[in-house]
Amino acid sequence: MKPASRERRKAARPGEIAAAALALFSEQGFAATRMQDVAARAGIAKGTLYLYFPTKEELFFAVVREALLPRLAAVEAWVAGQVGPAPEVLRGLLVQAPGMGRGGVAAIPRLVLSEAGRNRAIARFYAEEVVARGMRVVAGILERGMARGEFRAVDAPAMAPVVFAPVLLAMLWRDTIGRHSRGPLDPAAMLAAHAENLLRGLTP
Amino acid sequence: MKPASRERRKAARPGEIAAAALALFSEQGFAATRMQDVAARAGIAKGTLYLYFPTKEELFFAVVREALLPRLAAVEAWVAGQVGPAPEVLRGLLVQAPGMGRGGVAAIPRLVLSEAGRNRAIARFYAEEVVARGMRVVAGILERGMARGEFRAVDAPAMAPVVFAPVLLAMLWRDTIGRHSRGPLDPAAMLAAHAENLLRGLTP
DNA sequence: CGATCATGACTGACTGGTCGGTCATTTACA
DNA sequence: TGTAAATGACCGACCAGTCAGTCATGATCG
Numbered sequence: 001m002k003p004a005s006r007e008r009r010k011a012a013r014p015g016e017i018a019a020a021a022l023a024l025f026s027e028q029g030f031a032a033t034r035m036q037d038v039a040a041r042a043g044i045a046k047g048t049l050y051l052y053f054p055t056k057e058e059l060f061f062a063v064v065r066e067a068l069l070p071r072l073a074a075v076e077a078w079v080a081g082q083v084g085p086a087p088e089v090l091r092g093l094l095v096q097a098p099g100m101g102r103g104g105v106a107a108i109p110r111l112v113l114s115e116a117g118r119n120r121a122i123a124r125f126y127a128e129e130v131v132a133r134g135m136r137v138v139a140g141i142l143e144r145g146m147a148r149g150e151f152r153a154v155d156a157p158a159m160a161p162v163v164f165a166p167v168l169l170a171m172l173w174r175d176t177i178g179r180h181s182r183g184p185l186d187p188a189a190m191l192a193a194h195a196e197n198l199l200r201g202l203t204p
Numbered sequence: 205m206k207p208a209s210r211e212r213r214k215a216a217r218p219g220e221i222a223a224a225a226l227a228l229f230s231e232q233g234f235a236a237t238r239m240q241d242v243a244a245r246a247g248i249a250k251g252t253l254y255l256y257f258p259t260k261e262e263l264f265f266a267v268v269r270e271a272l273l274p275r276l277a278a279v280e281a282w283v284a285g286q287v288g289p290a291p292e293v294l295r296g297l298l299v300q301a302p303g304m305g306r307g308g309v310a311a312i313p314r315l316v317l318s319e320a321g322r323n324r325a326i327a328r329f330y331a332e333e334v335v336a337r338g339m340r341v342v343a344g345i346l347e348r349g350m351a352r353g354e355f356r357a358v359d360a361p362a363m364a365p366v367v368f369a370p371v372l373l374a375m376l377w378r379d380t381i382g383r384h385s386r387g388p389l390d391p392a393a394m395l396a397a398h399a400e401n402l403l404r405g406l407t408p
Numbered sequence: 409c410g411a412t413c414a415t416g417a418c419t420g421a422c423t424g425g426t427c428g429g430t431c432a433t434t435t436a437c438a
Numbered sequence: 439t440g441t442a443a444a445t446g447a448c449c450g451a452c453c454a455g456t457c458a459g460t461c462a463t464g465a466t467c468g
Contacts, residue, residue, distance in 0.1 A: 029318060031235040035428060045445045047430080056428065114233060114318040116380040123384035131381070132388035154401070158393035162401060165369035165394075176320040177335070180327035184336035189362035190369075197358070197366060201405030217417095239454060249419045254455065412467080419460075426452085435444070 014052050017042045018066045021059055026107030026175065030060060030115060061122070064112070067105050068130055075100070079137055086145030087199050090163070093141070094195045097167045098187070106171040135160040145202070152204040166194040218256050221246045222270045225263055230311030230379065234264060234319055265329065268316070271309050276337055279304070283341055290349025291403050294367070297345070298399045301371045302391070310375040339364040349406070356408040370398040 020041035024033045035056060039046040053059040075093075082089045100106075116123040138160040145151035170187035177183060224245035228237045239260055243250045257263040279297075286293045304310075320327040342364040349355035374391035381387060 028322060029235075032322065034426085046428090047446065048444055050429065051443075054429095110317055110321075113314055113376055113380050117314075117383060118232060118236065120384040123381045127381050127385040127387040127389075135388045155393065155397055157388070158390065158397040159401065161373060161389050161394045162370050162398045165373040165398075166366050169365060169369040169372060172317055176317050177327045177331050179321060180324040181331040183331040184339050184361075185331075185365050186362065189359065190365045193359055193362040194366045194369075197363065197402065197405035199405075201401035201403075238452090250454090251420065251456080252418055255417070258455095260454070410468095412465105414465080415461105415463085417460105417462090419458105421457100423454105423456080425454095428449105428451090430447105430449080431445105432447100433445080435442105437442085438440095 013042075013044075013048075014062065015066065017044075017049060017052055017059070018063050022063045022067050022104050022107075025060070025063060025111055026104035030111050035059075057119075060111070060115070061125070064108055064122070064126070064130075067103075068108055071100065071105055072130065072133055076133070076137055079141065086141050086148060086150045087202070089141050090138075090145070091195055091199065093138075094163075094167065094191060094198075098170065098191065101171050101174075107175050109168060110172055110176065134164065138163050142202075149204065151202045154202065163198060166190055217246075217248075217252075218266065219270065221248075221253060221256055221263070222267050226267045226271050226308050226311075229264070229267060229315055230308035234260075234315050239263075261323070264315070264319070265326065268312055268326075268330070268334075271307075272312055272334055275304065275309055276334065280337070280341055283345065290345050290352060290354045291406070293345050294342075294349070294406075295399055295403065297342075298367075298371065298395060298402075302374065302395065305375050305378075311379055313372060314376055314380065338368065342367050346406075353408065355406045358406065367402060370394055 017038065021033070021038045024038055024041060027033075035049060036046050038059070039049045042049070049059075053062060079089065079093065082092070112122060112126050116126060135157065139156040142151060142154060142156040142159055142163075146153055146156070170191055173185055173187055178185070178187070221242065225237070225242045228242055228245060239253060240250050242263070243253045246253070253263075257266060283293065283297065286296070316326060316330050320330060339361065343360040346355060346358060346360040346363055346367075350357055350360070374395055377389055377391055382389070382391070
């Protein structure tokens with residue numbers, strides 16, 4: 001790990017720091033994570049951290065941006081590439097949903113929920129850049145299915161979050177209560193039941 | 205507000221403190237709420253607070269217990285009193301769901317999500333005393349509907365959280381992102397679409 | 409029934425420790 | 439060797455939890 005010119009390192013730092021921060025935020029939450037520890041995990045000193053991010057809050061923004069937007073873009077691309085029947089696309093999306101949350105990404109909605117109540121900036125950013133885009137992808141599938149006569153007529157923007165809600169619940173469950181309790185909720189079984197019932201309900 | 209004997213006040217205190225704490229927790233979150241402020245809101249000094257609750261965490265437990273369990277019991281009672289067709293009971297539950305979250309109760313799942321990742325005690329308590337009971341109520345309706353031939357055969361324990369997920373999403377949305385952004389998600393429309401599609405999917 | 413006393417609910421200044429953010433100094437690259 | 443990058447000791451604000459002291463209350467006694 002010796003090489004890497006100064007310039008290369010400087011360019012790579014923000015990403016490394018954001019990755020370290022994501023790991024710690026998702027383990028401990030935002031408030032409970034110390035900047036000291038983020039720095040240590042990124043292999044730098046605390047002061048160095050502040051050369052790249054002016055405040056803890058800005059670091060949080062960067063984490064959300066870097067971890068989520070590429071993932072979202074990948075989903076959009078995958079959906080755009082699908083040409084088969086809309087029900088199959090929707091089912092495919094739900095099937096791969098659990099795998100989407102690899103690498104701490106699943107923790108981000110939880111972090112946002114914790115912070116967004118008090119922080120208007122993060123609320124707006126998340127609503128516009130993440131939720132709106134996600135809902136548009138799902139609504140797009142629904143509309144395509146309706147146009148092709150594969151789905152009954154529904155209010156697509158109202159239906160989109162219904163598609164997503166159990167996926168979110170599965171993600172939240174897994175990295176909070178599911179960590180400590182086998183409990184009364186089996187995410188996999190829930191998602192299977194959801195896909196089944198959703199598609200039944202949508203048939204014309 | 206002068207009267208009230210010492211004994212009466214002492215008996216009433218824990219409830220008053222828990223109510224004050226719920227209000228502040230739901231506005232600002234657990235970590236961001238200072239014990240000082242809880243005390244002020246309850247009209248007592250900080251030290252007094254510690255006569256009733258040994259730590260901030262114990263206060264949190266009490267808040268969850270006092271705010272949620274009575275509500276849950278009311279729902280159980282309501283459902284038990286229903287004798288009509290299961291689809292109507294389910295629809296009735298979804299219709300009154302938004303009203304259920306009056307008075308900051310809706311904030312509790314968010315608080316639990318923030319804390320449960322690090323706190324095994326709260327995770328277990330919530331899983332067993334709240335989630336399991338809630339799921340049992342919903343699963344009960346589903347089973348009754350199946351027995352009466354009003355629903356197709358489904359895996360009731362897997363289906364129950366699917367029923368609940370959009371309700372949860374609506375609650376979370378309202379008191380986080382929905383506070384700051386009209387945004388891409390209309391809780392009422394979502395719940396209507398959910399009820400419609402859920403019952404369609406469940407018809408035999 | 410009035411005076412005196414014991415109780416314990418209540419108070420708030422204080423402590424010990426934490427953590428976000430700063431900056432004078434050191435390091436190592438070009 | 440000049441300079442940009444990196445460092446970590448330090449600062450000040452903050453806060454959960456403590457405790458020695460206060461005083462309204464209600465019990466006891468003459």
